[in-house]
Amino acid sequence: MLKYLFILLSVFSIHAHAAPIRIASDIWCPYACDTNTGYVVELTRRAFEIQNQPVEFMIAPFKRVMLELQRNNVDAVIGLSKKAIGNYQLLSNDVIVGYKSNDFYTLVDSTESFEQISDLNNTQQVAVVTGYQYGKELDTWLNSHPSTYFASGNDPIAMNIIRLIKGRHSVIIDNKNVIEYTASQLNLNQQLRYAGTIGKPVPLYIGFNPQNKAYVSAFDRGIQMLKANGEYKQIMDKYKILPEVTSADARYKNLQKFLPIFD
The missing domain is CATH 3.40.190.10 (Periplasmic binding protein-like II)
Structure with missing residues (x-):
């Protein structure tokens, strides 16, 4: 009971934020694309939305993204290495979103x-x-x-x-x-x-503004929820779709270079 109470309290703490979580990236398709799509964008959005936390995405050049984060106009940045997260003094968890x-x-x-x-x-x-x-x-x-x-x-x-x-x-x-x-x-x-x-x-992660520590655990929790209900696989399958080729084996081989490596 204590375990479930802790989870509920964690969810309620993130719901206390009236404003949407602001997540940013430059264009790095198929991870993050200019139409607010990309598999990492969709996974991140759904990881929070499944917990009733609204999300806003901003696409901008990398330098501007990091500047806006330092100005506290951005809550999280997609696809940062552990070194970059350390250099910018951000927070992260162990959820790898790509390489x-x-x-x-x-x-x-x-x-x-x-x-x-x-x-x-x-x-x-x-x-x-x-x-x-x-x-x-x-x-x-x-x-x-x-x-x-x-x-x-x-x-x-x-x-x-x-x-x-x-x-x-x-x-x-x-x-x-x-x-x-x-x-x-x-x-x-x-x-x-x-x-x-x-x-x-x-490995690449989501870097979170240290002023919003609750988002770090919420993202991890949301990813686990998506894996449990099948949405995670649905999103990944969506980004495996490429134009038809003449052979099923050739199609499978061609798709491999687009797939991320997840633990």
């Missing part, structure tokens, strides 16, 4: 490959997203080379892909899921080539 990786893409006719930092010394220009962290060693290389292009704005991944196609730079770096998903939406995926990954995948 970040440093994946390299070139034009399809390129022969470049990237397995270590020194491989970048022979490329013409690298494009990344401003405000993102790519790991200490890679960040040092990017910031020490004036030719590095740092994309900003509301849809920097799409910008980097388009600039790559136009020959403005020779390689782009970001998460493989995001690059391939965005390229497919632009109908440019056939012009891109995966050229390697440097480093290990880094």
Whole structure:
């Protein structure tokens, strides 16, 4: 009885907030998309709504998102590493919402490959997203080379892909899921080539404003409720839908690169 009483009191404490919880992200499809969709957006929204907590989402460039959080205009940010959460002095739980990786893409006719930092010394220009962290060693290389292009704005991944196609730079770096998903939406995926990954995948979490500690446990509780009632699987299945291909086996194989890894 004490256990259930504690859960009820926790739920009531989050309901005491009259205003919706304000959650923000930049565009990082299929995790967070410009139409307030994306599997992490939908999972986060439903995790709170299932507890009768309304949610508002804001899509903005990463730097602005973090600035608004520091101004207490945002309660939570989607898809942060533990390092970023620590740097911004935020709160989080152990719910992994995806993985970040440093994946390299070139034009399809390129022969470049990237397995270590020194491989970048022979490329013409690298494009990344401003405000993102790519790991200490890679960040040092990017910031020490004036030719590095740092994309900003509301849809920097799409910008980097388009600039790559136009020959403005020779390689782009970001998460493989995001690059391939965005390229497919632009109908440019056939012009891109995966050229390697440097480093290990880094787990991503939701970073919460420390002024709203109740939201941290509420999110964890909401995710467990979604898994129990089947909504979690429904949302994940929704984002596995891609255009039909000729073979069921080929379809299954193609889908794997879009799926997150969850504990």
